[in-house]
Amino acid sequence: MNNHEIDYEIFGDDMQFVQVELDPGETVIAEAGSLMMMDDGIQMETVFGDGSSSGGGLMGKLLGAGKRVLTGESLFMTMFTNERSGKKHVSFASPYPGKIIPMDLSEQGGKIICQKDAFLAAAKGVSVGIEFQRKLGAGFFGGEGFIMQKLEGDGMAFVHAGGTIIKKTLSPGEIIRIDTGCLVAMTRDVDYNIEMVRGVKTALFGGEGLFFATLRGPGSVWIQSLPFSRLASRVFAAMPQNGGSKGEGGLGGLFDIIGGDR
Structure with missing residues (x-):
């Protein structure tokens, strides 16, 4: 076991947070801004990259942190270490409505590939890097872009996604097609590619976009029902300046009430 072995508990339903229990000397890493609360005695430290390796010197750390920039993440992550003698707790909150998925990487072949903004927190020692898609079609047209995140190690990692989450286990050769943003x-071991929607009418008027993701087993796939991009586009479309309702019963009215509009 190279990663710190942490215990955890997930609270809530649609706006969840994960509470991690740290024994003395144990550390958990998390994205900047995800902290909800922590006990006295936990030390915070900001580090380049994921802090999974202490070697390599300054240049190695800069290169590791620079990879995170390609996925749209911050150069820095935060480490939370229990420096007291008893057990301590630190909690991390979901950034938007959805579910937190706990993943034991030792049970998933030591590696998980996920969308670039899905990572929430992990035991120290889990490496958070980038995964280049082998096929250009997946890169140029996939909802998650050419670059995805990879989580490697043998410890616990926590991934967040929107809406309801379903896990599909694919047998060898079994294929499933999903909306690109829902992955x-x-x-x-799952083979991932992008296919164009067949038929001109379906592509132009189907309302589902021009491309979908094709995943071939063996392996497991986690799918979300509400990608954040879809949620954001609906909220944006409902705003008054974009033709949405301006009445008190609409979203525009809610914004007026919150903003104290007179």
Whole structure:
């Protein structure tokens, strides 16, 4: 076991948070801004990259942190270490409505590939890197872009996604097609590609976009029902300046009430 072995508990339904229990000397890493609360005695430290390796010198750390920039993440992550003698707790909150998925990487072949903004927190020692898609079609047209995140190690990692989450286990050769934005994560052996929607009318008027993701087993795939991009586009479309309702019963009215509009 190279990663710290942490215990955890997930609270809530649609706006969840995960509470991690740290024994003395144990550490958990998390994305900047995800902290909800922590006990006295936990030390915070900001580090380049994921802090999974202490070697390599400054240049190695800069290169590791620079990879995170390609996935749209911050250069820095935060480490939370229990420096007291008893057990301590630290909690991390979901950034938007959805579910937190706990993943034991030792049970998933030591590697999970996920969408670039899905990672929430993990035991120290889990490496958070980038995964280049082998096929250009997946890169240029996939909802998650050419680059996805990879989580490697043998410890616990926590991934967040929107809406309801379903896990599909694919047998060898079994294929499933999903909306590109609904893909959350997959195990290392799943073959991932992008296919164009067949038929001009379906492509132009189907309302589902021009492309969908094709995943071929064996392996496991996690799928979300509400990608954040879809949620954001609906909220944006409902705003008054974009033609949405301006009445008190609409979203525009809610914004007026919150903003104290007179």
